[in-house]
């Protein structure tokens with residue numbers, strides 16, 4: 001089931017899904033900013049982090065634990081790597097799903113040196129016993145290694161050197177309170193504005209040695225769903241198109257034709273997004289309709305609709321999540337070129353229960 005879900009998310013990552021697959025991760029590594037100064041946008045988090053890191057450096061101690069939260073593709077992994085780089089500390093990398101037993105975590109923790117940065121991606125997917133071990137390690141720099149089972153089991157405390165934990169999560173709400181409270185600093189990454197994305201596309205084009213015109217990069221930026229990973233991905237597809245069907249230069253016209261071919265529309269909506277809106281409006285009269293019903297209607301997994309399509313539609317003001325179900329807003333009807341039915345459910349204060 002988990003595997004299926006993962007696969008379905010990966011297939012979706014084809015063009016506008018938030019997650020990166022293995023091939024893409026290699027390309028991404030080349031495009032990652034390496035220092036806080038190179039990071040584009042996220043002014044607030046950048047300034048906060050810079051302060052936290054500078055303070056730690058001047059005290060000569062391990063920095064406070066940092067939690068980075070936000071949708072896929074906004075720069076969590078990038079920032080984790082930058083944190084280690086700015087602290088001139090080695091980065092140890094693992095992820096929630098990789099830690100199935102507390103023992104896995106104990107092994108990682110006991111191998112840390114003073115000042116190391118431990119990055120736990122998708123930290124909300126860690127097992128409960130591992131989570132509990134992590135609380136203790138974060139607070140007291142100690143783990144209890146349990147030997148034996150049942151009433152005869154004994155816990156042997158093991159000291160670990162002070163380290164900095166960097167956790168990343170797409171679902172901060174799923175983190176248990178005690179874990180969340182042990183982070184000294186939480187950075188919430190926001191979707192990027194069009195100008196920032198434009199800058200990111202221009203930077204990436206430079207690194208990939210792709211020739212672009214300003215309105216070409218702006219066109220890519222405007223269809224990137226506020227997400228650098230998607231901006232970089234669209235850039236690569238437009239580059240392909242420019243090389244095969246034109247002279248290699250990314251103009252606005254080339255960008256438009258390429259993205260139309262890959263079914264990414266002017267608002268950055270792809271086929272699944274449009275299918276969701278279409279089902280919601282044409283089949284369910286604009287809602288409210290339950291997530292499961294909606295997912296069945298578009299032939300997708302519930303999680304794919306919820307984690308891939310919806311965040312963008314909600315943010316774009318096209319879909320509202322209400323206690324009674326999903327509701328299309330006037331913007332959704334307009335986007336599909338349909339008239340809002342009167343009296344429409346969708347006129348009821350969309351946004352009230354967003355998120």
Ligand SMILES: Nc1ncnc2c1ncn2[C@@H]1O[C@H](COP(=O)(O)OP(=O)(O)O)[C@@H](O)[C@H]1O
Pocket residue numbers: 027028029031032033038039040041042071072073074075076077078079200228229232
């Ligand atoms: N602020 C930024 N400036 C420039 N590029 C960025 C920025 N944030 C993310 N990227 C690019 O987007 C891609 C995805 O970022 P990543 O850190 O892997 O996202 P996440 O871990 O949140 O899913 C990376 O290749 C990185 O180069």
Ligand SMILES: [Mg+2]
Pocket residue numbers: 076077078121168
């Ligand atoms: Mg990541």
